[in-house]
Amino acid sequence: MTPIELIQHNISGYIRLEAEEMAFFTSLLETRQIKKRQLLLHEGEICKYSAFITDGCLRGYIFDKNGFERVLSFAPVNWWIADMYSLISQKPGVLNIEALEDTGVLLLSKTDQEKLYTQIPKFERFFRIITENSLVANQQRLLDNLSLSAEERYNNFCKKYPSLINQLPLKQIASYIGVTPQFFSKMRNEMLRKKS
Amino acid sequence: MTPIELIQHNISGYIRLEAEEMAFFTSLLETRQIKKRQLLLHEGEICKYSAFITDGCLRGYIFDKNGFERVLSFAPVNWWIADMYSLISQKPGVLNIEALEDTGVLLLSKTDQEKLYTQIPKFERFFRIITENSLVANQQRLLDNLSLSAEERYNNFCKKYPSLINQLPLKQIASYIGVTPQFFSKMRNEMLRKKS
């Protein structure tokens, strides 16, 4: 599938568009390639785009008060990512969005997104639904962090991002589940030992 | 303000409705009183309503694997609450929603909510926006849990729910910030000592 076909397929899963509506939508998209380790968004910037990943993988992370990176989310192919706080408020955000490998995205600017809302109200529906889904995923992760051990959080990571288990450096996964790389290394060894 | 005035005011902050649209909306609402400690929603049930709080306070919580309650969110006056996972999927949920004191809510059923979406598409917009806001609040809390100490999480609780600091039993707050009541008690004493 081409990037455009991929996003059209993604949208068609939620709303039904006329051909000319779809054409109008795709006319608003901007293609961008991000090289490994390059940032799509830097903390302190105002987030002006929602990004749809067509190839590769991004990660959203912040620096905590001790200067350590904490991964908030990964965005593999077919996912959307943005600093929602900054995108909505148009204030400087805290999120860094970085390519974990060479990555292709389609960008929809905030202004075009609002154009879309007024001209094709069905897009209110589309973004309501994907926001609801994000919210559910987020609440689940919050509960995981409140009630599960690191080991169980790792299992949930594996369920949520099966394609990333072997694709990502271990320290990224450690950061996502909220432990140090050292502890993660030890933990994984213990898990292997238990299974055998 | 009456309950109906309160919810109308809440909605008018996001979308502009004609008088008859507002009348149609309010005709869908159901008033319900929940006595202290009564559940509005019990885990295992399918969530059929979004609830808008007009008086009192609710809490959403789950039981973790050790059988301990973990508070996911509080819902004071003027907030919405539901088990989003269950409401969206119409599968049995994991959330319990309980009144912390005698509480009045306005209920909007899932089916009426969808009626609303088709008959007054502006409501797609309304719920998109409040879902976005929930998502942002949730992401912030997730980052808090990954990167802040219990003390700092308590400070953030105070900022988010200033009205609840003195209204809630301490053990509810402890559960929200993710520590035991014993540790919370000790921590608060230490915080007081530091300030003086």
Place this chain on the structure above:
DNA sequence: TTCTTTTCTTAATGTATATTAAGTGCTGAA
């Protein structure tokens, strides 16, 4: 009121995870 239950506190001990440090093996740049 009196009794019971719940909330809150204090303190001793226990544990999951962090921190620091050191070492190995890869990778990419000069």
Place this chain on the structure above:
DNA sequence: TTCAGCACTTAATATACATTAAGAAAAGAA
């Protein structure tokens, strides 16, 4: 080719929080 840096591992020690237990104070029921 050689070196610098990065990813990953192992291990010793440290710490933020949990668990258990017991008592005091407050709230609810009889």
